[in-house]
Structure formats: C-alpha cells, structure tokens
Amino acid sequence: MDNRITILDTTLRDGTQGEGVSLTVEDKLKIAKRLDMLGISFIEGxxxxxxxxxxxxxxxxxxxxxxxxxxxxxxxxxxxxxxxxxxxxxxxxxxxxxxxxxxxxxxxxxxxxxxxxxxxxxxxxxxxxxxxxxxxxxxxxxxxxxxxxxxxxxxxxxxxxxxxxxxxxxxxxxxxxxxxxxxxxxxxxxxxxxxxxxxxxxxxxxxxxxxxxxxxxxxxxxxxxxAQVQGTINGYGERCGNANLIxxxxxxQLKLGLPVITAEQLAGLTSTARYVSEIANMHMPVNQPFAGHAAFAHKGGVHVSAILRDSSTYEHIAPGLVGNRQRVLVSELSGQSNLVFKAQELGLELEANDPNTKILIERVKELEHQGYQFDGADASLELLIRSVHGNLEEILTLESFKITVVKSVDQAILSEAVVKVKVHGESVYNAAEGNGPINALDNALRKCLMQHYPSLQTMHLSDYKVRVLDDKDGTATKVRVLIEFSDREETWSTVGVSENIIEASWQALCDSIRYALLDVKPALNKRAEGAKEAVGLVNH
Known part of the structure; x- marks a missing residue:
C-alpha cells in the first residue's frame, strides 16, 4: 500500500496574499522550477x-x-x-x-x-x-x-x-x-x-x-x-500565513517516517526556503525551524561542550538532512568550548589551554561590554579569531574618508564619499555617489579594491540594522550596526559599534568586505581553494 504524502504548494497563489509578498511572472516561474526540484507534486500557480x-x-x-x-x-x-x-x-x-x-x-x-x-x-x-x-x-x-x-x-x-x-x-x-x-x-x-x-x-x-x-x-x-498536504514555503499567506511546508x-518524513520527497530533495530544503525568501524579498526569520540560520546554532558553553562530544545532545536531527549546518555562537556567555569549536570550523588549531584561547575569550568579553554582538555577526567573529591566531596579512588600511551630503529645496538628498585606503601597502583614492552616506562609502571603497578584487562585484547588501545601545546620552549615544551581505554562494553578517553611526557602519562595512575576500587572490574573480588568508581585522 502506497502511504506517500502528496504535497500541493500554494506559495504562488495563497502565499502572495500575504502582506508584503508580491511576485512578478518571472519570480513565479523561477520559484516553480525550484519547487519542482524539491519534489512538490502540485504547484498552484x-x-x-x-x-x-x-x-x-x-x-x-x-x-x-x-x-x-x-x-x-x-x-x-x-x-x-x-x-x-x-x-x-x-x-x-x-x-x-x-x-x-x-x-x-x-x-x-x-x-x-x-x-x-x-x-x-x-x-x-x-x-x-x-x-x-x-x-x-x-x-x-x-x-x-x-x-x-x-x-x-x-x-x-x-x-x-x-x-x-x-x-x-x-x-x-x-x-x-x-x-x-x-x-x-x-x-x-x-x-x-x-x-x-x-x-x-x-x-x-x-x-x-x-x-x-x-x-x-x-x-x-x-x-x-x-494524504495530501497544502501549504506554502516559509508559511507565507494571508493574515498569519499558511502551513509552513519547510x-x-x-x-x-523524519519524525513520522512517511515518504514525502527523496532524501536528496530533502537536503535541498534549506536552500529552497532561502531562495524563495530572496525572490519574494522577505526577510527569513533567523530562528525558523529546520531552515533558519539559528535552527542549529548553539551559544551556551555547556551546550557547546556537549555537542562537541555528540551533537545529538542538543540537536533533534542532523542538520545536513535538511541542508542546514551546525553553528556555534560566541558571546560573553561563551566558554572555551565555543571558541575551540569555531576555530575547528575554520581549520585552525586551537586548544582549550592555548594562551590564544584565553586572549580570545577576554577580547570577546571586552568588545561585548562595549556593545559588540558576535552571535549575530559570524563574519566579524571569524576575522577576530583569525587575527588573534596571528596568520593574517593586512590588506586594507584606512587612511581617511570624507562624506558630503547635499540637500536642496527642489532636489533629493545626494551623498558623496571620498575614500583613501592602503591596499597591500599602496595608497588608493576614489570617490563615489550613493543613495545615502553608507551606500556612498560602500561604492567608493569597492572602487578602490575592484582592480585587485573584481569578485566584489558579486556581493550585495541584504540587510542593515541600527540599534541604540543606551539612550541616556540622546543623539550622542552609542549605536550598534549589523550589516548582512550576500553573494552567489553565501550570506554573512558583521558588526560595528561607535557613538557615530557613520563610524559604526564603516567598521561593519570593512569587516564585510574583508570577509568577502577571504581565500581570494588579488586580480582573480573567484575564490581560490587553498589560498592564503588575505584579510585583516578592523581596529575596533
């Protein structure tokens, strides 16, 4: 007797009735092809x-x-x-x-x-x-x-x-x-x-x-x-949404043992969820079960110590079954296990009794006391670990930047940034306009680097958040900026903190670009396997 469960996906119909969801015909065609790859039986168009x-x-x-x-x-x-x-x-x-x-x-x-x-x-x-x-x-x-x-x-x-x-x-x-x-x-x-x-x-x-x-x-x-289930990818839909097929x-399939799609298709679940969220221009919740970035993320030191011995101590399934991966977060709550795990992910040798581990822990606690938040900025954390480990070459050093913002009565605001940096010890100077000061800085900095690193053309800003850390000083208070970038392969987040929102944004922006250039050789437009780390850490 066939007990296979049939799936009807209504993302392209019921899902588009959700607030903020709007798909073009091209968007719907792209999603339909992806749903077919996932193994969906019926696609309600x-x-x-x-x-x-x-x-x-x-x-x-x-x-x-x-x-x-x-x-x-x-x-x-x-x-x-x-x-x-x-x-x-x-x-x-x-x-x-x-x-x-x-x-x-x-x-x-x-x-x-x-x-x-x-x-x-x-x-x-x-x-x-x-x-x-x-x-x-x-x-x-x-x-x-x-x-x-x-x-x-x-x-x-x-x-x-x-x-x-x-x-x-x-x-x-x-x-x-x-x-x-x-x-x-x-x-x-x-x-x-x-x-x-x-x-x-x-x-x-x-x-x-x-x-x-x-x-x-x-x-x-x-x-x-x-025997048939109807729902949408990521639960999009009218009012509070539909049943989330992800x-x-x-x-x-994994809990009840009912055949739905093949194991290979199930391993594409996470990438499908993220693909549809990108096409729909909807931010995917970090804690979304199975496919969210935090679905298999661990922060508490006790948890991390346990999963290093056996991941099933704090994970209900192996992340790879749904195409996700295990992540360990580092914060002031972290112990040595977290940093050892992160170093192992990067292929770095770091033991619990290594002096560098103690330096890292103290540095993380010091920075988080200042307002940095590394559990939401994995890329900045990776740069910090590599920096303390001492095997990085500094390729990007700021000499100066200047931002001009002009607003006239009958025209929109125009932002222009002039950036002067050293790239591999050589001074490079460039200017660019943008739809805001941060966008102008991003454009100018990339122009400085593009000759050496044309791969930067593929990265784009996907999220930008500003949080006031303490409002007692009014407009002079510290702010934390979290920036998320994506390219054709991955998504990464960085952090900056300052009393000046431009400075905090610059820190996060530099970390984002430095992370993007990990394993990229100068003048190559793709990541080179086995290349030396060619990135330094922004001076926080």
Whole structure:
C-alpha cells in the first residue's frame, strides 16, 4: 500500500496574499522550477480568472519542462443560478489548458447564506455542476472544502453533504480547509478521522496559521488519514500565513517516517526556503525551524561542550538532512568550548589551554561590554579569531574618508564619499555617489579594491540594522550596526559599534568586505581553494 504524502504548494497563489509578498511572472516561474526540484507534486500557480499576471504565468509555465510537478490552477465553483459552462472563470480554466484545477466551494452554512447569499440547496448544485463540468473537460479536480471545520462544527450533516457532492461528481481529492485558522489539533484529528469513516475518498488538509497551529494541525490531519498536504514555503499567506511546508515536510518524513520527497530533495530544503525568501524579498526569520540560520546554532558553553562530544545532545536531527549546518555562537556567555569549536570550523588549531584561547575569550568579553554582538555577526567573529591566531596579512588600511551630503529645496538628498585606503601597502583614492552616506562609502571603497578584487562585484547588501545601545546620552549615544551581505554562494553578517553611526557602519562595512575576500587572490574573480588568508581585522 502506497502511504506517500502528496504535497500541493500554494506559495504562488495563497502565499502572495500575504502582506508584503508580491511576485512578478518571472519570480513565479523561477520559484516553480525550484519547487519542482524539491519534489512538490502540485504547484498552484494562481487564479487565472482574477488577473492578467496569473493568466500569463500559466501560458509561460508550459515551457518550464518540469520533471514531476503538475501546474495547477485555482478557481471557485460556478456562480449561483447559472450553468457551469457559462461561467467566465471556469471557461478561463479551460482556455489556459491546465491538467489540474483546485476548486474551492462553501462547506459552512453560515458562509453560504451570508457570503454568497444563496440557498443551501443551490450551493450543493454549484459544487456538483462545477466538478462534473471540469471532469467532462478532461481536467483533474482537487476540491477545496472552504471553512470545512467551522462548517462541520456548525452543521455536521450539511458540511458532509458538500464534500460528498464533490466526490460523487468526480473530484480526485477532497481537501478539508481550516480557512480561518481557529481549529485546534485535537479537533482537526477527530474531524478528519470522522470524515474518513463516513466518506471513502482521498483526503487533504489546508491549514492557516492564525493560532500558530497550522503545522501542528497539518500533522494531526495526516495522522488521522489525510494524504495530501497544502501549504506554502516559509508559511507565507494571508493574515498569519499558511502551513509552513519547510516544517511540515521534514516532520512528516523524519519524525513520522512517511515518504514525502527523496532524501536528496530533502537536503535541498534549506536552500529552497532561502531562495524563495530572496525572490519574494522577505526577510527569513533567523530562528525558523529546520531552515533558519539559528535552527542549529548553539551559544551556551555547556551546550557547546556537549555537542562537541555528540551533537545529538542538543540537536533533534542532523542538520545536513535538511541542508542546514551546525553553528556555534560566541558571546560573553561563551566558554572555551565555543571558541575551540569555531576555530575547528575554520581549520585552525586551537586548544582549550592555548594562551590564544584565553586572549580570545577576554577580547570577546571586552568588545561585548562595549556593545559588540558576535552571535549575530559570524563574519566579524571569524576575522577576530583569525587575527588573534596571528596568520593574517593586512590588506586594507584606512587612511581617511570624507562624506558630503547635499540637500536642496527642489532636489533629493545626494551623498558623496571620498575614500583613501592602503591596499597591500599602496595608497588608493576614489570617490563615489550613493543613495545615502553608507551606500556612498560602500561604492567608493569597492572602487578602490575592484582592480585587485573584481569578485566584489558579486556581493550585495541584504540587510542593515541600527540599534541604540543606551539612550541616556540622546543623539550622542552609542549605536550598534549589523550589516548582512550576500553573494552567489553565501550570506554573512558583521558588526560595528561607535557613538557615530557613520563610524559604526564603516567598521561593519570593512569587516564585510574583508570577509568577502577571504581565500581570494588579488586580480582573480573567484575564490581560490587553498589560498592564503588575505584579510585583516578592523581596529575596533
């Protein structure tokens, strides 16, 4: 008996209804290809009858040459009191020539009478006519029973009659939707099990996260008999979002032993989560389970000491199973184990009784007392460890910089930076404009280095945070700047602290560029394996 769980991803439809999420047609095509690589069975691309962008997506998606995923269109049951073949939205589903459609209909008597203002009998006709029309047209039907759990609790007999109509009309799947996201896991489990007893058909679950329970409700439904899971990457979706497939998939596969995707595809889970967040321009929570940067990060000295002996002491799975990695954070709470672990990650020999270890611990505590925060700035920490270890060549030394900001009445603010640095002992001088003083500094500094290090063209700023450390001195107080950069291979963060926000930003910016040049030989546009470390640490 095949107990494989089928996944329908609705990131491109339900996910785009989340606040701040907007995808172009090109974005949706890129994500669709990535979802196919992940092993998703159905990719819900949008509602072609609702907007031109979704209609264009379905036309262009025919050229994607997907390996296993089936592009699925979303739509609703026919409008009340008209034949299905005359419904414009249903005709649109035929026009775009998809093989599968996900159709939603009403299950809750309150919704029928209040939202679409028709009779309970006509709603049943709408469901039956729509499913039969699509099946006669050769389209597979996934029937989404909207508000099913609320409907079941309000009028059990009627809710059951709606999904029975859909299945008898030929629906391939009946998906039970917790549309308002207010049902608890024990209720989900009991209702799905009850439906399974009354209706022998393939069941699915579509859960929303309004009570922070979408993942738990999805798992409860699967354990009660659901065989299809609907959700989105990173949990994007309307209001509080949908069930997060980045959590659902490994929980089903690794915890319950249910086949969902291959082990190789599962190892691409983290990269998929981060890829989609980049395309959607949505910052991914650092503590997101399974795929977040902190999902397998350890800070307490006792924890680190234990994972050095056996990582399962403080990790529920091996990070590599989902494509993530173990990280050890260093702060004033750290012990020697943290620094020894970090040094080992860098391939440096550092023992607990090594004098350099004690120097590092004291240096970290001193800097964190000043306001630095290394558990959120791994790149600055790596530079610090390498600097104290004493095997780095200083390639970048500041001589001076000057920033000019001009604002006229009828024009936008213009920032210009002039930077003079020594690169491998040679003075280099350059100027550049930017949309702010930090952007201008970044542009000018890169111009100074580009001749030697053209690989800097591939890095870009992905996040910039400023935090006031103590407001008692007003505008003269210390600030901490955290900068995040990305290139084609990785993402890294650096930190700077000063009473002057420009100086703090400069520190973090220099660390970011120095980190980017680790293992890069001058005048090469790619990282060179085995190259000498060619980076120094900014003087904090």
């Amino acid at each position: 949008g509602w072609p009858g609702s907007n031109h962008k979704d209609a264009e997506f379905f036309i262009r998606a025919r050229e994607l040459n997907l390996q296993q995923a089936r592009i699925t269109a979303f739509g609703s049951t026919r409008r009340k009191n008209i034949p299905a073949e005359h419904d414009a939205n249903l005709r649109q589903l035929l026009d775009i020539r998809v093989g599968t459609a996900a159709i939603f209909g009403k299950s809750w008597d309150f919704q029928v009478q209040t939202a679409i203002q028709t009779t309970l009998f006509e709603n049943l006709n709408m469901i039956e006519d729509t499913v039969r029309f699509l099946k006669r047209s050769g389209i597979g039907v996934i029937y989404d029973a909207e508000h099913f759990f609320d409907g079941y609790k309000s009028n059990r007999a009627y809710a059951m009659s709606t999904i029975r109509k859909a299945y008898e009309a030929g629906a391939d799947w009946v998906v039970l939707c917790d549309t308002n996201g207010g049902t608890l896991p024990h209720e989900i489990a009991a209702i799905v099990a009850s439906v399974k007893e009354q209706l022998d058909c393939p069941l699915g679950i579509h859960a929303h996260n309004d009570c922070e329970l979408a993942v738990a409700n999805t798992i409860a439904a699967v354990m009660a008999g659901a 959590s659902v998939i490994p929980n089903l």
